[in-house]
Amino acid sequence: MNNPHPHLPAEGKCTPISTYRLQVNENFPFSAAEEVLPYLVDLGVTDVYLSPILQAAPGSLHGYDVVDHTHISVQLGGLEAFKAFSDRAHELGLHVIVDIVPNHMAVPTPVWHNKAMWSVLKHGAESGYANWFDVDLDSPILMPVLGKRIGQVLADQEIQLEKMVVPTEPQYGEQWVLTYYEHVFPVAKGTESLPLSVLIERQHYRLAHWKVADEELNYRRFFDVGTLAGLRIEQEEVFQATHALILNLVQTGYIDGLRVDHPDGLANPTEYFKRLHEATGGQWIVAEKILEGDEDLPSNWPVAGTTGYDTAWRLHALLTEPAGAMPLGAIMQNIAGDSPSSLPSIIRAAKAQIIDTSLAAEVRRVGTLIWQICQEDIRLRDYTFRSLIDCLRELVIEFDRYRAYVAALEPVSDATRAVVEDAAARARTRLDDDLDDAMDVIVALVLGDEVGSAGLDVSDERRREVMVRFQQICGAVQAKGVEDTAFYRWTHMTSLNEVGSTPEVFSLDIDRFHAFESKLQSNWTATMTCGTTHDTKRGEDVRARISLLSQRSKDWASLLNEMRALSREYRPAHVDGRAENLMWQTIVGTWGATDRITADRLTGYLTKAIREQKEWTSWTSSDERREQEFLKYACAIISDPQIIELLDEWCESNTDLLRSVILPMKALQLTLPGVADVYQGTEITATSLVDPDNRRPVDFPGLAQMLDKVFASSPQNLDEEKMLITASLLRLRRDLPSVFVSKDSGYQALPTSSGHCVAFARTLAGEPRVVTVATRRKAALDEIGGWDEVSVVLPDGSWQDVFTGEVFQGGATPATDLLDTFPVSVLKKIEES
Numbered sequence: 001m002n003n004p005h006p007h008l009p010a011e012g013k014c015t016p017i018s019t020y021r022l023q024v025n026e027n028f029p030f031s032a033a034e035e036v037l038p039y040l041v042d043l044g045v046t047d048v049y050l051s052p053i054l055q056a057a058p059g060s061l062h063g064y065d066v067v068d069h070t071h072i073s074v075q076l077g078g079l080e081a082f083k084a085f086s087d088r089a090h091e092l093g094l095h096v097i098v099d100i101v102p103n104h105m106a107v108p109t110p111v112w113h114n115k116a117m118w119s120v121l122k123h124g125a126e127s128g129y130a131n132w133f134d135v136d137l138d139s140p141i142l143m144p145v146l147g148k149r150i151g152q153v154l155a156d157q158e159i160q161l162e163k164m165v166v167p168t169e170p171q172y173g174e175q176w177v178l179t180y181y182e183h184v185f186p187v188a189k190g191t192e193s194l195p196l197s198v199l200i201e202r203q204h205y206r207l208a209h210w211k212v213a214d215e216e217l218n219y220r221r222f223f224d225v226g227t228l229a230g231l232r233i234e235q236e237e238v239f240q241a242t243h244a245l246i247l248n249l250v251q252t253g254y255i256d257g258l259r260v261d262h263p264d265g266l267a268n269p270t271e272y273f274k275r276l277h278e279a280t281g282g283q284w285i286v287a288e289k290i291l292e293g294d295e296d297l298p299s300n301w302p303v304a305g306t307t308g309y310d311t312a313w314r315l316h317a318l319l320t321e322p323a324g325a326m327p328l329g330a331i332m333q334n335i336a337g338d339s340p341s342s343l344p345s346i347i348r349a350a351k352a353q354i355i356d357t358s359l360a361a362e363v364r365r366v367g368t369l370i371w372q373i374c375q376e377d378i379r380l381r382d383y384t385f386r387s388l389i390d391c392l393r394e395l396v397i398e399f400d401r402y403r404a405y406v407a408a409l410e411p412v413s414d415a416t417r418a419v420v421e422d423a424a425a426r427a428r429t430r431l432d433d434d435l436d437d438a439m440d441v442i443v444a445l446v447l448g449d450e451v452g453s454a455g456l457d458v459s460d461e462r463r464r465e466v467m468v469r470f471q472q473i474c475g476a477v478q479a480k481g482v483e484d485t486a487f488y489r490w491t492h493m494t495s496l497n498e499v500g501s502t503p504e505v506f507s508l509d510i511d512r513f514h515a516f517e518s519k520l521q522s523n524w525t526a527t528m529t530c531g532t533t534h535d536t537k538r539g540e541d542v543r544a545r546i547s548l549l550s551q552r553s554k555d556w557a558s559l560l561n562e563m564r565a566l567s568r569e570y571r572p573a574h575v576d577g578r579a580e581n582l583m584w585q586t587i588v589g590t591w592g593a594t595d596r597i598t599a600d601r602l603t604g605y606l607t608k609a610i611r612e613q614k615e616w617t618s619w620t621s622s623d624e625r626r627e628q629e630f631l632k633y634a635c636a637i638i639s640d641p642q643i644i645e646l647l648d649e650w651c652e653s654n655t656d657l658l659r660s661v662i663l664p665m666k667a668l669q670l671t672l673p674g675v676a677d678v679y680q681g682t683e684i685t686a687t688s689l690v691d692p693d694n695r696r697p698v699d700f701p702g703l704a705q706m707l708d709k710v711f712a713s714s715p716q717n718l719d720e721e722k723m724l725i726t727a728s729l730l731r732l733r734r735d736l737p738s739v740f741v742s743k744d745s746g747y748q749a750l751p752t753s754s755g756h757c758v759a760f761a762r763t764l765a766g767e768p769r770v771v772t773v774a775t776r777r778k779a780a781l782d783e784i785g786g787w788d789e790v791s792v793v794l795p796d797g798s799w800q801d802v803f804t805g806e807v808f809q810g811g812a813t814p815a816t817d818l819l820d821t822f823p824v825s826v827l828k829k830i831e832e833s
Helices: 030-043 076-093 115-126 150-155 197-199 210-216 236-251 269-279 307-317 322-336 344-354 360-375 385-398 412-429 433-447 459-488 510-523 540-551 552-564 576-590 598-611 624-639 639-652 653-669 700-712 718-735 779-781
Strands: 018-022 049-050 055-057 066-072 095-101 104-106 141-147 157-165 174-180 181-188 205-209 225-228 255-259 284-289 675-679 743-750 756-764 767-775 791-801 807-815 824-829
Touching: 018 030, 018 718, 030 049, 030 076, 030 552, 030 700, 030 718, 049 552, 066 236, 066 598, 076 095, 095 236, 115 141, 115 807, 141 210, 150 197, 150 767, 157 197, 157 284, 157 791, 181 236, 181 540, 181 653, 205 210, 210 360, 236 269, 236 807, 255 269, 269 433, 269 639, 307 510, 307 540, 307 653, 322 540, 322 552, 344 360, 344 385, 344 459, 360 412, 360 433, 360 459, 385 412, 385 433, 385 459, 510 598, 510 743, 510 756, 540 552, 540 576, 540 653, 552 576, 552 639, 576 598, 576 624, 624 639, 639 653, 653 718, 653 767, 653 779, 653 824, 700 718, 743 807, 756 791, 767 791
Parallel strands: 018 049, 018 675, 049 095, 066 104, 095 255, 141 205, 255 284
Antiparallel strands: 055 066, 104 225, 157 174, 174 181, 743 756, 756 767, 767 824, 791 807, 791 824
């Protein structure tokens, strides 16, 4: 497995050039996906990329809630249907990439769908699966499924003792179970004759009111989702059992690459990737690693890179007008009451809320471990639980990324140590001075440093656990506190609020963009890039529409004032300002000439958004009356004839401007360093929001017809233009794979005479082979007279535009010539005969 580049697949293994993500589910199984394959070949992709394919919980439409690692989903068609799909893909020249989920399994309803979890609930520590789950088996496993407190449930006789044949254990015939509506739980052998209340107490699990979970849950979850239980994938037995089928499909040639979901939840991601790399023979693997700010992917991970969020947010910021920051900030302050400088305090408040509520059990678990370590060491036992938990809480709040990478008995890098110590320094400013030494103890334990009595090894196992648990809770708090709370509260320009993004960077200058891409090319040449994913808060075209507000901020302020005045008569008395500003930006971001958001989609999204804000309503404590008032208000707005007319006028007046964002954004993503991913349906414009809105059915026959049309005649609208650009560039990548993803591919920034134009070359062995020239900030460009006297210096040689066929010569070339037909030009070097 010797590699010429440390993060490229091993010799003989597939290196994707582009991928196309398909969301397979019971409504779009393998057989339906197989029918789409000829279209994907025609589109130009090299690899088809599937959402998780293992058996998932009943009714799952995404596959991330696996219940059985030994079977391919029956709802998708099962193993033979997958093999037929893969065989057909390979016949057509496509490779197959599959998404896998090592971090967790579903706790389904009924639980027997998950044979491993059922066994642990039935047998406790004696179960053959006892080491599978990240759970404390010293006490009953909390099952927080009751709709009210257990005393009332018992009084109402809602829990029943029954006999049934458990479908995953038919060999045992009828067995005793406890039922609570749709829930079914096993009964420990020998307890079936006890009085019901005593029987319930004698199980290896504890039935409880759902509200108990946040404070007392004793198994690691995926973030704060109680129906997803963390796996101990670091155990060799668990790794082998949960990966056997996938690895068999890899080794037999049915799977050519893997995307790994949420590796930061694992005890030791580095060791996991080393094991997976070895088991796959050095296959192409990308990690769904969320990098914060300028954080780097750990260089010792044997992966090709990330899933592309790091490129996506920078690309959006590159095309954002910096002059719009202040006017949009003024709008936010007027409507939501938030100043442009208040994001850090909003993030801090959101993370603190998450720690004190939905993730309180996890934080308390780590705090208890630290306190127990201190209690057993004479030099540390004066640190009280309260002092330690206060320090831990502040340290997690101030931790500015998903995790540090610390492993027991391994040296800690200077960079990792700096991350932890910098967070501690910020935390200290929030604490009394007399807690400084308590913070020192926590930092030492987190980093695996010596602290306390030298040579005392009684708590070594607990110390190792602290190192792991701390890193796991940091990721959960970051995800739930920032992305799933603060990003719904912060409404400066909501398109900035994306997975892994840095919203305080309102706009990115060209030099910083080139520096990032050059570094990416050097270190992670086969990483993935994306515009839209199943996890993005908004699709790429919604972000593009919202980003227009930065270019026309004054006009937006006027339009917004007019629409608010028109809707004042039906505006509820108490509308939250953050929710309102988010609503207006959502409407304008999903208002297309032919694809306007519907009332059901808007209310579905806004319900999720306002509950994720967790201020005046939430998932666990909803204010249904006020919610309905707000949703009724939103629906009235998008059905108001006067407002509809204003929104239509806005769309029409911004047609060219929108075109100058959507088309360059797609072309840049498809020509920048990395493996370019296209999310299903985004080869044309789409108004998709967060899931489940982004999993709506795709009209593949219609897309195939459009694809044929755009190459037979000139495109007539933005959808057709985006299709032409996407297909042309995917085909170019397929024709010139080594230029885009190989050990010899490169990236070279090209000089331009204006900041309204970004240009770069993709090189092969140092020689420019493809050039991209894209428009940015068109509104400001138009104000200064357009492309007059702006030029781009093309490399030597003759160059042909892949969209128009026009030929250009190297040297200073007028931008107006390059960008006359489209707001982006991609040129292929004409090879001398």
